[in-house]
Amino acid sequence: MKKKILVTGGAGFVGSNLCERLAKDDNNDVYSLDNYFTGSYENHVDNVTYIEGLTADIDKLIDFNPDIIYHLGEYSRVEQSFDDIEQVWKFNKDGIFAVLEFVRKTGAKIVYAGSSTKFGDGGLGRSASPYAWTKASNTELVQNYGAWFNIPYAITYFYNVYGNREIQTGKYATLIALFKDRMLKNEPLTIVKPGTQKRNFTHIDDIINGLVLVGENGYGDEFGIGSPEAYSILEIAEMFGKEIIMLPERKGNRMTADVISSKTEALGWKPTMVIKDYIEDLKKSKFEAI
Template identity: 80%
Template sequence: MKKRILVTGGAGFVGSHLCERLAKDVNNDVYSLDNYFTGSKANHIENVTYIEGDTADIAELVTFTPDMVYHLGEYSRVEQSFDDIEKVWRYNKDGIFAVLEFVRRAGCKILYAGSSTKFGDGGLGRSASPYAWTKATNTELVMNYGAWFNVPYAITYFYNVYGPREIQTGKYATLIALFKEKMKNGEALTIVSPGTQKRNFTHIDDIIDGLVLVGENGYGDEFGIGSGEAFTIKEVAQMFGGDIEMLPERKGNRMTADVVTAKTEALGWKPKRKLKEYIDEQREKKWR
């Protein structure tokens, strides 16, 4: 019998890559639940069944019992979350409760995609923005469901994911994709001051390797998936080689984050891709 796997946010950047990897296994039936807030139907993958709607309505929308839920479908922008707090609450707080109740009744495992902002600035990052607070408290709720109701779970933390299918334009664009777009258009690379904030950029392929490995083998614990290489935003801009334009500081912009990958590495995971190599590849492709 095939394994039924549900990916929330399956039409998004990370979720579409996860669906693609899972669908390659003929023993999997893969389903996506996505409200297309930042996801796109252009990211649809062959042999994946797509359901449209909010995770808060998962009990009405998903009419089968999955064997596994990868819960990636949450609001995921730091600075913009101050302006979008109603969406943040709907997608992250109403959503996590509905998903955990669904998983509890289904009797299946959940892999929750937490946020590395929880570890920002020595552990102070959890309250730096509406986004960071909801994600950090959601990890606690997932752990509590494990303790209260014996829900099997694993929690992962991503570190600044980059690669194909990133959002390249608009207020939800991610940094590497935004820099690519600006280089293609001959525009200055905009950096939020002070520019010395460090990030651990991790290629999407390494993220998916970690997600699948933890999904299959990780239980009752937290697993970081992030490259050990850290660069300041200014250093990244210098790798691209464009002109730089500094922007004013913004609330919620953490300076550092501890990378906690030991437990993931103990399962056999190691990052394979390097940011500079990716940037050089994109330069050769004329930033396409």
Template identity: 70%
Template sequence: MKKVLVTGGAGFVGSHLCEQLTHSYEVYSLDNYFTGSERNHVDKVNYIKGDTAEISELISFVPDLVFHLGEYSRVEQSFEDIELVWEYNKRGTFSVLQFCRKHEVKLVYAGSSTKFGDGGLGKFQSPYGWSKASNTELVECYSEWFGLDYAIVYFYNVYGRREISQGKYATLIALFTEKMRSNLPLTVVSPGTQVRNFTHVDDIVNGLVLVGEKGHGDGFGIGSNEAFTVKEVAELFGGEIEMLPERKGNRMSAEVITEKTRALGWEPTHSLNDYISDMKDRNWS
């Protein structure tokens, strides 16, 4: 059985990816548990604790494929966490690239759709956005310089089971769900007209696995065509809305680029509206 390494395998998306991969591969996770959790562990996955910067010391085998999801992944918080952004997204990813280069392993790199935000300006709007966009360039350079086999994917606002629901790293759908359960106002960062394409984690994982098996090169977006403003999402939940001041790095829109992923046979199958309606029926109707 082929071996697959998932960095960030104890995180939200990574844990779902690991779970899906166990059906066809021997799966290993490398995670430092910065936002990952042992609660996300799934059966048949081999968990290794540590930073991606130490991948060569921590991984004693040669995988057939590496999915690199283990980076810092918040926009607004990245201004105050810039040292972590550098450590995890620059130093860590350089080490992963060196590991894949040395062992001639295909790399699937999880880029960020912030790269396409606001007509391409998104990659300059935050330390996170810049680090991710510049990393996609570095991955491409490793292909040109050293013949690295790679594919770059882009997620669009992932939601679903195991999202982080509390603290400054909480994601929007989980945060709104938690506030509704606690009968608290839904906090919307002004102006509230920021457009997002929310994509269910199962659709993300299906795309990831497909790209891992068949994709080569850049441009594999994995995102739903359904677009909502943040305020519209709050209105779908139906709670009281509290507007917050604007924040740095908060892009207004991002182009959804899915043509190459769809050409491999991928299609989104989940709807945010249905997901929220189901939660409302089960939790607070």
């Protein structure tokens, strides 16, 4: 019998890559539930059934019992979350409650995508923004549902994902994709001060490798999926070799975050991609296109 897998946020950056990987296995029936807030129809891949709607309405929209739910479909921007607090609450708080109730009813395993902001600045980062707080408190609710109602769960934490299908432009653009877009347009790179804030940039393929392993064999909390190499935002910009413009500091911008990946590594995961090599490849591709 085929395994039914539901990916919330399956038309987004990470979700679409996960759907693509899962759908290559003939033993999986893969479904996506996405509200297309940052997801895109262009991210649709073959052999996936797409359902449009809010995770808060999951019980109305999903008429089958999944074996696994990868819950990636939440609001996922730090600085923007101050302006978008209504969407943050709707997508992250209303959504997690509905998903957990659905999990309780169906008996599915939930793999929850937490946020590494929870570990930022020695733990202070968990309340530094509406986004960070909702994600950190959601991990506690997942744990509590596991204890209260005996639901199977695993909680993962991503560290600054980059790669195929990143959002390149607009309010929700991710850093590496934004730098890539500005490089291709021969525009200066903009950095929020102080520029010394460090990030563990992790390639999407490594993230997906970790997610699949955790989905198959992981139970409990603290399945970090992150590169051990940390670089400051300024160091990353310098790798692109473009003019740099510094922007004023913004609220919620953590300086560091500890990578907690030992439990994921124990499942057989290890990072395979290096951000330096990725940026060099981008620069070569630009040069060859000229």
